[in-house]
Amino acid sequence: MFQPNQKTRHARRIYVGNLPENYTDEEALKNFLNTVILKGLGLNNNSYSPMCSYVLSMYINEKKGFAFVELPTMELTTACLSLDGIFYMNSPLKILRANEYKPGMIPQSLLGPPVVLNTSSFQFGNSSNAMHHRAFDHQHLELSTATLNIRNMKLAEKKFYEYYCWN
Numbered sequence: 001m002f003q004p005n006q007k008t009r010h011a012r013r014i015y016v017g018n019l020p021e022n023y024t025d026e027e028a029l030k031n032f033l034n035t036v037i038l039k040g041l042g043l044n045n046n047s048y049s050p051m052c053s054y055v056l057s058m059y060i061n062e063k064k065g066f067a068f069v070e071l072p073t074m075e076l077t078t079a080c081l082s083l084d085g086i087f088y089m090n091s092p093l094k095i096l097r098a099n100e101y102k103p104g105m106i107p108q109s110l111l112g113p114p115v116v117l118n119t120s121s122f123q124f125g126n127s128s129n130a131m132h133h134r135a136f137d138h139q140h141l142e143l144s145t146a147t148l149n150i151r152n153m154k155l156a157e158k159k160f161y162e163y164y165c166w167n
Contacts, residue, residue: 004056004072008110010100011074012056014081017066017094024062030055032088033069037080040117068098074106079115085124092125 004012016029023029030053037054057070071077077097084095 005110008074008106009070010098010102011106012072012077013068013070013098013100014077015066015094015096015098016069017096018091019060019065019067019093020089020091021065022062023065023089024060026058026060026067029060029067029088030058033080036083036086036122037076037117039121040079040083040119041115042118066094073112073115074110075112075115079117082117082119083122086119087123087125 034054054071055069056072058067060067071080081095085092
């Protein structure tokens with residue numbers, strides 16, 4: 001069983017805001033996020049098993065309409081920031097880093113290759129933050145690869161981002 005590093009927990013959590021009033025259905029939100037991540041990674045729903053979830057844990061504050069969601073990797077968490085503004089139950093979600101995020105505390109040895117979610121088939125609201133994330137996807141990739149010192153990275157583009165090819 002996959003055991004994420006506790007030193008990176010602050011970097012693997014996202015804030016999901018703008019949930020409907022008095023929302024408590026943790027399982028439905030978890031299934032939605034897992035499905036979106038699968039689709040964004042270019043995988044189909046047949047690849048998903050409830051026993052193998054991208055969402056490790058979740059806390060929902062029903063009165064204030066937000067959730068904190070823990071994901072398995074820092075790279076996937078960063079990729080999920082591009083989902084800011086995605087519609088869920090007729091409302092655009094606000095997806096941000098949790099306030100506890102401290103990039104200076106991340107050991108460089110724990111960084112992996114960047115992950116990109118294809119968001120082209122998702123419906124987004126008019127969140128300026130969401131447009132910012134999508135507009136700078138390529139710049140984020142360039143910064144990530146420079147930081148990680150990865151050579152010969154090729155981005156395979158067809159209808160949408162699929163996978164990275166690492167040499």
